[in-house]
Amino acid sequence: MSQENVKTVDTARPVKRDEMSKWQWTWKEIKRNKTAYFMVAPFCILFIVFTVLPVFLSIILSLTDFNMLQFPPNFKGIDNYTRLFLEDEIFMLAIQNTLIFAAVTGPVSYIMSLLVAWFVNELPPKVRAVVTLVFYAPSISGQVYLIWKTLFSSDSYGWANATLMKLGFITDPILWFEDAAYVMPLCIVVALWTSLGTAFLSFIAGFQTIDRSMYEAAAVDGIKNRWQELWFITLPTMRPQMMFGAVLSITSSFGFGAVVDALCGYPSVDYAAHTIMHHLSDYGGQRYELGYASAIAVVLFVIMYGSNILVKNALSKVGE
């Protein structure tokens, strides 16, 4: 607590901190700062009702056999989890796919965002605005990834097929999005293409906020090249933006699902691009097993949370 706060309490009624229980003290503080609490209330209420509560609910539901139509569900203990880890081969496949997917797209899109943002930042302001839009556009244009469907259409008139056939590489059209060999790589490419999103914007904003005098000071202190400047000045100053970008990258690479559905159909051939998200909607949407789906969601939540912590630790090493 700051000096000031204590002082105001003293003038109102001299009470010592240790005269009160912890709860009494908290309550007193709340009453004193009620305007502030009132201000954050709308967000807090919405956040708790629509984000925190569902997380807890799904943890509870994951212990039941809830089927979305019949209420109340039966309590099943950890049955769902044992089935998930011990019996469900497809879940293992889904975890594998998700990790491959996240391991490739997460870091690559993150580094790509960072590098592109760095380059773009070097451009004159007007050009920068245009270039930023060009890079950012795919991620805000909704279902624009569907052009990949035209590009890699299974029809012999699809662009990729038509070109390959014309050049004589193939004689029959390849079913790009229905062939287990191509599904995963293609989805990764599409994911990267759409990934220059909010993280990219926050990086650009981050670059803008850096105080130019720091670079001058650093030059005086003996920075030798742009790489050192980036590593020792730019990135450490931008740590909050980088954390924000990392969280976004991770969530989006783990939560990647809709694009695969739209491109490869559902489920993808031989579960080749079946991620945890797909497994979740398979059980939740198609099989009406919300209890089991909740268990999957909880596992996904834990994985995401874990990787966030990892990234946080990694980022704290930046500039050292």
Add this chain to the structure above:
Amino acid sequence: MKRTLFQKVVCLILSVTFILATFTVGASAGQYKEASTSSTLEEMKALVGTSSYAEYIEDYAEFVNPDGLVSKFIDVTNFIENNGDAYITVDSPYYLEALENNASAWGGFGDNANSSVYLTTINNDKKASSVSWNFTVTNEEVGLYFLKIEYYNCQTSESSVSAIQRKLLIDGKIPFSEVSSLTLDKHWSYNNYSDSEPTEAPAGATVGTTVTYEYIPADVVKGTRGHYNKYVTEVYSDAASGKLMQVVTTYTIEQDINGNSMAPLAEESSEWSTYICADKAGYTEGNFKFYLAEGTHTITLEAEREPVIIKSIEFVPAEDGGSDVISYRDYLELHSGKSAAGGSITVIEAEFPDSVSDASVSASNDNTSAITYPIAPNAQLFNVIGETGYDAIGQWATYKFTVNQSGMYNLSMRYKQNALQGMFICRSFKLAGGEYGLNGTPTSPFKEAENARFDYDSNWQSTKISGYVQKYDEAGNPVYDGNGNPVKEKTDYQFYFEAGVEYTLHVECALGDLKEHIQKVESTLANLNEAYLKIIQYTGADADANQDYMFEKQLPGVLVTLIKEAINLTEIADELERECGTNGAHISTLDTVARLLNTMGKNYGKEIAANLSTFKSYLGTLGTWINSSKQGTMMVDSICIVPVNTTEQIPYASANFFQSIWFEICSFIYSFFTDYNQMGVTSLPEEGVHSIDVWLASGRDQSQIWRSMLDAEGGFTDRYGTAVSLKLVTGGTLLPSILSGKGPDVYLGFGAAEVINYAIREAIIGVSGNDPYLTDEQNAVFSNYIYKDASGKTYKYAEPLSDADAAAQGLTLVSNKFEAAIDGQFAPAAMKTLTIYSPLNEGKENADVTYGIPMTMGFPMMFYRMDILAELNQEVPETWDQLLEILPVLQANNMDIGVTYVLALDFMMYQMGGSMWKYTDQSKYDSKWAGAKIDLDSDIALEAFDFVCRLYTDYSFPVSFDIANRFRTGEMPITVGDYATVYNTLVIYATDISGLWEFSSIPGSFDKDTGAYNYDSLATVTATIILRSCLDGGDQDLLPSWQFTQWQTSADVQSNYGNRIVALIGPAAKYETANINAIEDLSWTANEKAAIRNQMDHLDAIVNYPGSYIYARYMKFAFLDVYNEGAKPHDAMMDYIDAINSEISRKREEFGLPSLDKNASAPTKG
């Protein structure tokens, strides 16, 4: 070496299969399918080989009719028919029955019953009716004639909403392609008017008719609903009293409780009309001429759609009836003495037509301009006519008006034409009354009025009706420009109207000045299509850009075509550009295509192969260009009769800035308060009045039609006394609503797979009277006939009462028992998909519960291009063996067969006698075992799977394709797809091939079990279901919900709905009703009906037993393994069997159904 050996083996296998296949065809010829509904090769050739009218009339170009020719009448009562094709009207069973039902509809029929002939649509042999007449032409009578038919658009049990269509044959042959389908229009009018009693006219009134309009908004305080009225006040002097009297006729457009306009019902009005055979497509000017040579002839009318009564067939000598319409110059000359009229403008609100050609020509809403009358920011009021439904060539609406002063008038129109960018569209203005018209039928006052032009603008316009008229110099000679083209100038047309005369203004969609341009593009497209087919027949669809095809040697004609058509297109584009003054996006399309053609034609060595697929897509673009140019899409707010000397302004085109901005702000604010679920609701259920909740997830048009059918006289509410609250919801709403306990009572159109999913989780009520969760009392609703007496008390009977008994006891039937409700109305396959064993019924006699009544049912059928098959000299295949026989011919021409593997995998297995599930045979197994295991590992299923895989691997069927596009270009002349979906797509998308395709049953396979060919297709069903939330708050909703379900799925209601949706949206809105009896009354042609019925007799369905989601994905995986990785079909499928079975068992255990281990099988009965 190895490879050649492999090829040899494959060849050997293939040839053996072929030999065997032909063998089996021969062996089973005895048990062939009943009647084939597809056209024979002869028929297709006849149709395709018919010449056009231009070619036909060229032969008689020099012929001049001798003087003194008179009309040649054919005695219609002296007809030749086989079996029920036609009746003298008075003898026709349909006529008698129709008179009994609705004698008022036959008001104008007069004494014609003995002298007219009723032509049926389907004869007693279940074939399209065909009636002929013989007549003799003597030497003196040889000549060119128009064909005139007097007909009556009768309303009988055979009728539906379509226009009357007949195929015309003379001497057993279609004389020219344009008359292969004659269309006789029906008349439609609205029933939304009422006449007042004659009252004394107010002081100052003068004799005559005045028209006023009034928009009355809803009154929230009084709780009254709004109206939009047109009042026609007729003042006349009463002979008896000598006083001025008036009668007010009120036409009303009603509003729902939120103030949105509701469509008034267009009703067919039966009338005698005269049809003169002319070009429906609008290309040929004037009427068709027929050359009658000396000798005896036969004229035949073959039914396509709708019954009709005809009174006379007359051949009118071509000169007489064909008096040419005078030019505008002559018209003005004729009225040169008439003065310009003065006084005030008469405004006609276009949304109140007096009569229309189609039910789809109807009022609609536009909120894009604040000054369109009437308008409200919080509701959708009908304030314009068009823009959809009033855009096809030949569609018209008529308006009646009178003027106060005799003299010359302009016409003006406030309209919005923003469909054809940079182009104009045309309307033809015709008049009746006074000096105009022929027997009350409107005719053109002068030639130029047939192509009044309406230019493109993205905003509203308000202009006088004008067109381009030949310019004359002072000496009266036509003026030509340097190139010899006539100089035309824009002129506002003037019309002469006499005071006090009632005129009828007839506004018709026409091609007008666009006619020639479109015709040219059409012939270009036909030539290019041919060129394209020739190229791909030579190179294949995937031409190699690096290969030298030597086009100049192989296809020199094609190169010439390409360059010639490029020049043609450029010329057309230039001409259009000159006429329109701008080069909009629409016109520049032609330039783009021309550029490509030019490149391909000139630099053929490289560019043809490289641009083949672009070329193909451009062919589609041209087709679309023609379609959209033909559509005269525009919205009309009002038409004004403008005295030439008036001081008044014609209506403004657009609102001023402040009006617009205020309207936008109001609209925006109101958008937060509008309840879009309540669209079309006319009354909220009053408190105490019983109502049921019905939800449907479809479009607004669909929901409005249901709403009006519920509220109509004799509709559901009227008949059963239960109000219905109908809500339009989005697709996924049902699940959360059930979970939160706010579900509806009845839901319309729920997919069969979901029905089973919800049913096994207790969310749906079984309607077969044995739902284990219902009490006996509740189940009795479904297992008894329920009667009501006058006081509303209900009585249940296991058997229906005879009519006499019921009448004696004062009882009326209010609901049927389940068996009677479905009896013969639905395909067994459809019922199967809604039925599943309930474990709680264990031990009962009938443990299978049916959850809902089928509402729609779709199934795949085969579509084929008649022209291409005729050209290749191939019959329509009826079996897969025949299809594979003609495949080499198709493939030699680089054509394919379009069937998706997902469809083929399923129906092939059922056709070969297999089944998706094991233990479904109820004679061998208890129904509790049905679906306990997948049957994909049976010999038949594996054989079918192997066969389908071979279709795609060995026979190179394409796996992925765009049906509509390839069918249109002719690359895929045979395709299999859901009948209504493909039909609806082709009707809209491929108008350039209309009449060149047909559909029939899907090809059959040899079923080893029965030793015969099996033509089964697989049905996809949606159902009307009663939710368990119906029981919330007691049992009182159960019976009304069951009544509603029966009412909604009954044949009458289904056919009525199907016809209304077609009337409202157009021919591409064909509805796939599940009710077999309803098909009869829907607007399919006689042949199409026969084909659909035939396929309905050959239907099966896959039941969605618990865990059913799992087989489709693994079948797909197995197929793709074979196709992509070359796995053996047998192994690929067997790999997944265990995974499928274990998921099924797991799912069955979840619902307390008996399940089986991997190697176990179900016990047989007994």
